[in-house]
Amino acid sequence: MMKRPSFKDLPLGKDDPPYSAWGLYGPKDELGALNLLTEEVVKKAAEENIKTGVRISLNLPLDVFKDKPFFNRQVFHKDLYPKPPRNVNDDVWHFNTQSSSQWDGLRHFGYQAPRKLAFYNGVTMDDIHAEGSTVNGIHAWSDKGIVGRGVLLDFDTWRRKEGIEYDPFKTSPIPLKYLKQIAEAQGITFRSGDILLTRTGCTKTYLAMSPEERVQTASPNPVAAGGVEQSEEMVEWLWENEFAAVGGDQPSFEAWPTQWKEKDFLALHEVILSGWGMPLGEFFNLEELAEHCQKTGRYTFFVVSEPCNVIGGVASPPNILAIF
Structure with a gap:
């Protein structure tokens, strides 16, 4: 595998946006950080992590936010109808690809002003909306999937033991130092190609709410939510650990709205998605996973995720399993 440039060498192009790695895998590449998931990396992850055959879904139901989706997205809707005279049913689904568990794709969130809008x-x-364009579509990720070693950092369990207050529905940045302490406490050593998942307790908190509370929580736009901090140190840590993808149980993997004032409110979405081409997952269901990790003392597992094969799609349900 090619050696990646160090963080200090970013951006790779002198006129490119902050921390970007455009051209690292070629000017037409649409896999980004998924290039780290080589056959050797996937084979090793499977051999080391599939031991018991336990499988845990990390998908929330597609209609989980039926009371009020976040970010003013559309509600999932299903039409079920019979097809007489045969004893047959069909159904039709209508949904926003980001209205439940999701992978943000490379068409979703670009660099924002005052930077180069790309x-x-x-x-x-214009490239994306050109007639017949498929560039940076989610279909590029469905070919081989997002498959490799998953690593859970269970912030919610750790912070309760440490007596740290945290509200997942306030703009509550999780400091990088906490993630490092959690990794040490869980005995985690990261390696190239890992799929990082952070559990904040967000979905657990949401599912415990009344319908009225859910509507109130999801109605503000932008929504207030906790997540990893926005900082140059966080960006460096993500890059140097060579993660293939990142995700969490939050509305936005990072604290939202962004608090990164040093770079004109630069968001991690800009760097992760548009700078590196790294899949960014949100609203993953990590509750059963966390329970199993705590029970077994294992915080690494095999991840299999196949985004939907929609040519030119922006995002996708993850269709994701953790296998032990």
Whole structure:
């Protein structure tokens, strides 16, 4: 595998946006950080982590936010109808691909003003909306999937033991020093190609709410939510650990709205998605996973996720399993 440049060498192009790695895998690449998931990396992850055959879904139901989706997205809707005279049923689903558990794709969130307005590898909004364009579509990820070693950092359990207050529905940045302490406490050593998952207790908190509380929580736009901190140190840590993908149980993997004032309110979404081409997962269901990790003392596992094969799609349900 090629050696990646160090963080201090970013951006790779002198006129490219902050921390970007455009061209690292070629000017037409649409896999980004998934290039780290080589056959050797996936084989080793499977051999080391599939031991018992226990399988745990990390998907929330597609209609989980039926009371009020976050970010003013559309509600999932299902039409079920019979097909007489045969004893047959069909159904039709209508949904926003980001209205439940999701992978954000490379068409979703580009670099924002005052920076160069572009998506991964310099793709522009005009490029994406050109007739017949498929560039940076989610279909590129469905071919081989997002498959490798998953690592859970269970912030919610750790912070309760440490007596740290945290509200997942306030703009509550989780400091990088906490993630490092959790990794040490769980005995985690990261390696290239890991799929990082952070559990904040967000979905657990949401599911315990009344319908009225859910509507109130999801109605503000932008929504207030906890997540990892926005900082240059966090970006460096994510890059140097060579994660293939990141995700969590939050509305936004990072604390939202962004608090990164040093770089004109630069968001991690900009760097992760548009700078590196790294899948960014949100609203994953990590409750059963966390329970199993605590029970077994294992915080690494095999991840299998296949985004939907929609040509030119922006995002996708993850269709994701953790296998032990």
